[in-house]
Amino acid sequence: GAVVSQHPSRVICKSGTSVKIECRSLDFQATTMFWYRQFPKKSLMLMATSNEGSKATYEQGVEKDKFLINHASLTLSTLTVTSAHPEDSSFYICSARGLAGNEQFFGPGTRLTVL
Amino acid sequence: GQNIDQPTEMTATEGAIVQINCTYQTSGFNGLFWYQQHAGEAPTFLSYNVLDGLEEKGRFSSFLSRSKGYSYLLLKELQMKDSASYLCAVMDSNYQLIWGAGTKLIIKP
Numbered sequence: 001g002a003v004v005s006q007h008p009s010r011v012i013c014k015s016g017t018s019v020k021i022e023c024r025s026l027d028f029q030a031t032t033m034f035w036y037r038q039f040p041k042k043s044l045m046l047m048a049t050s051n052e053g054s055k056a057t058y059e060q061g062v063e064k065d066k067f068l069i070n071h072a073s074l075t076l077s078t079l080t081v082t083s084a085h086p087e088d089s090s091f092y093i094c095s096a097r098g099l100a101g102n103e104q105f106f107g108p109g110t111r112l113t114v115l
Numbered sequence: 116g117q118n119i120d121q122p123t124e125m126t127a128t129e130g131a132i133v134q135i136n137c138t139y140q141t142s143g144f145n146g147l148f149w150y151q152q153h154a155g156e157a158p159t160f161l162s163y164n165v166l167d168g169l170e171e172k173g174r175f176s177s178f179l180s181r182s183k184g185y186s187y188l189l190l191k192e193l194q195m196k197d198s199a200s201y202l203c204a205v206m207d208s209n210y211q212l213i214w215g216a217g218t219k220l221i222i223k224p
Contacts, residue, residue: 034212043202043216044158093157102146102163102206109157 006107023094029074030096119215143208
C-alpha cells in the first residue's frame with residue numbers, strides 16, 4: 001500500500017510555457033502533500049506544503065506566483081510551473097502523508113527540462 | 116537554526132558492513148527517517164525511529180539516541196545494488212521534515 005504516482009515522469013518544454021505536474025495518492029487519502037525540487041547531486045529542497053482544501057505554504061525563496069500548487073482533493077495535488085525558464089530545469093518530487101503516521105511516501109519524480 | 120549532518124560520501128566493499136552516521140539539531144523532534152535514493156529516482160523509505168534504540172529490518176538497521184542527537188544506519192552483507200545515496204531526515208515540532216544532504220555510498224566488488 002501507500003503508493004504515490006506522478007505524471008508526467010519526464011517533460012521537455014520551451015522557455016516561456018507552463019507545465020503542470022500531477023501527484024496522486026493511489027491507495028490512501030493524503031491530508032498533506034509536499035513538493036520538492038532536487039538539482040543534480042544535491043539534497044531535496046522543500047518547495048511547499050499543501051493541505052487539502054487550503055492554500056499551500058511556500059518555503060522562503062520559492063515564488064508562489066511561479067509555482068502554483070493546487071490540492072483540490074485528498075488524492076490529488078498539482079504543481080504548475082508557469083512561464084518556465086531553463087533555470088527551472090530540475091527533478092520535481094512530490095510526497096504525501098496520510099492521517100496515520102508521520103511517514104511521507106514519495107512519488108517517482110518528474111524530470112523537467114526547459115529549453 | 117536547524118541542521119542535519121551526515122558524511123558526503125562513503126566507500127565499502129561488497130559483503131561487508133557499513134555504518135552511516137547522522138547528527139541533528141532541530142527545533143523539536145517527532146522522529147528520524149532514513150531514505151534510500153538511487154540516481155535519477157525518488158527516495159524510498161527505509162526506516163523510522165522515534166524512540167531510542169536499534170530497529171532491525173533485514174540487512175538494514177537504524178539506531179537513535181535522542182539525548183545525543185545522533186542516529187546511524189547500518190547496512191550488512193552489502194550488495195552492489197546498495198550503491199545509492201542515503202538521506203537522513205528529522206521531523207521537527209511542526210511535523211516538517213528537515214533533510215540532510217545525503218551520503219553517497221559506493222560499493223566496490
